[in-house]
Amino acid sequence: MACPPEQPTSPSRRRGRGLSRSFFARSALEVAPDLLNKLLVVGDRSGRIVEVEAYMGEDDPASHAYRGPTPRTAVMFGPAGHLYVYFSYGMHWCANVVAGDDGIASAVLLRAVRPVSGIDSMRAARPAARRDVDLTNGPAKLCQALGISGELDGTDITRPGALVRIVDDAVAPPELPTTGPRVGISAAVDCPWRFSVPDDPHRSAPRPRP
Numbered sequence: 152m153a154c155p156p157e158q159p160t161s162p163s164r165r166r167g168r169g170l171s172r173s174f175f176a177r178s179a180l181e182v183a184p185d186l187l188n189k190l191l192v193v194g195d196r197s198g199r200i201v202e203v204e205a206y207m208g209e210d211d212p213a214s215h216a217y218r219g220p221t222p223r224t225a226v227m228f229g230p231a232g233h234l235y236v237y238f239s240y241g242m243h244w245c246a247n248v249v250a251g252d253d254g255i256a257s258a259v260l261l262r263a264v265r266p267v268s269g270i271d272s273m274r275a276a277r278p279a280a281r282r283d284v285d286l287t288n289g290p291a292k293l294c295q296a297l298g299i300s301g302e303l304d305g306t307d308i309t310r311p312g313a314l315v316r317i318v319d320d321a322v323a324p325p326e327l328p329t330t331g332p333r334v335g336i337s338a339a340v341d342c343p344w345r346f347s348v349p350d351d352p353h354r355s356a357p358r359p360r361p
Contacts, residue, residue, distance in 0.1 A: 167320030172309045175231035179205040179250040179257035184346045186248070187324040191264050192316045193297040196272055198264025198287050199322070202347040202354045204333045206247070208256030212338035216256035229253030232309040236294070236301050243291030246299045248308065248317065262334075262345070263288045265353040266296070273297070289355040325349060 167190060175182055183205040190197050206214040208227065215237065216227045226235045227249055235247040235258050251257035264287045266273055273286045273296040280286045280296075287293045294300070299315065308315050330343045334355070347354050 167318040196269030202263035227256040236304040
């Protein structure tokens with residue numbers, strides 16, 4: 152059964168608390184499922200996180216940090232709770248939240264959200280999306296709809312007043328998230344480190360199976 156669309160809210164009506172650095176200072180494999188159903192807030196736009204992927208740095212051949220720090224990946228090596236934004240295929244921005252201990256790279260890719268507020272702004276940013284369900288159902292679509300670009304790389308999302316925040320508004324993560332292999336990679340393809348809210352229609356393709 153598909154989840155019903157969430158009722159839009161204005162920024163002034165949003166409730167909840169921003170996640171602390173200690174929330175992110177854990178293994179990406181712990182942080183990733185706990186991010187499900189949290190609110191990703193960017194200015195006056197927000198969406199409920201319904202799909203993520205964990206990347207384990209120098210222990211993960213699919214991670215950008217697998218071969219150690221570079222100017223591009225420096226933010227992934229800590230501290231936790233910062234935004235790692237990268238340009239994909241020379242066309243699109245994708246956003247991750249940094250997890251783990253300082254000096255040990257790990258991150259969680261934000262793959263899909265369910266739009267909650269600022270939906271008109273999302274539609275304007277994503278004119279190619281014919282349906283609202285297609286506004287944010289992919290990591291590049293998500294960034295385009297919410298206005299996340301390379302200028303936000305390194306943002307401390309735990310800082311009060313930051314443009315990008317992840318908020319806990321008391322909607323619990325699913326007890327049994329759907330898990331499966333990550334998408335668009337050529338190494339470590341069998342690791343079941345893609346987590347999503349079961350049956351949510353805003354997840355990205357290909358839809359993960361239980």
